[in-house]
Amino acid sequence: MASAHDNAVLQAIFNPNSPFGDIPGLNQEEALTDDDSSFDTELLKQVKELEMRGVSAAEAGDLEGALQLFSQAIQLLPGRASAYNNRAQALRLQGNTADALQDLDRAVELSGCAGRTGCQALVQRGLLRRLMCQNDQAREDFEKAAALGSEFARQQAVQLNPYAALCNRMLSEVINKIRNPDLSEVH
Secondary structure, three states: OOOHHHHHHHHHHHOOOOOOOOOOOOOHHHHOOOOOOOOOHHHHHHHHHHHHHHHHHHHOOOHHHHHHHHHHHHHHOOOOHHHHHHHHHHHHHOOOHHHHHHHHHHHHHHHOOOHHHHHHHHHHHHHHHHHOOOHHHHHHHHHHHHHOOOHHHHHHHHHHOHHHHHHHHHHHHHHHHHHOHHHHHOO
16 A cells, blocks of 8 residues: 555656645545525526536537526526526637636635635636636636645646746756767867
8 A cells, every 4th residue: 555655756757747645536526516505596406407408418518508598597696606607618619708707706605615616717717818818817816726635726826936946947858868968078
């Protein structure tokens, strides 16, 4: 049986972009839940049904139908973050990143950067911001999602950390010098 130290070493070898000490398989994000207790039970049931139908429509390639279903869910419970998050994904798939980003901003706001939806919205907003070359804002989103337990967000935050990038570059240079000592003497 491997010790925690052995697992950390293996993690560093097989996943060099993740921080030291992370144990593979430990993803707290899966345990996150959203607090829906403040919503009317019957409305919540209808909204969840609309969202499930919307996800199915999006998976089938019917993005317009998915957008309509997510918008209906938002009309029924405008204070619930999940439908904004889902609609943002359909908008992103359509190439409408501006509206997707607005929905993700709303999902993050409504979730209070907490729960499963908050974590997902932060990761998805971070990815959009990264595509838009807004790396500082993307890193902030990834760091918040990592604090909620997202391993993916943790890896993205590490990759966007300028100090980590510098350390990785320096480490790469040292390893290259060790592997090719003759080349390091020639300038």
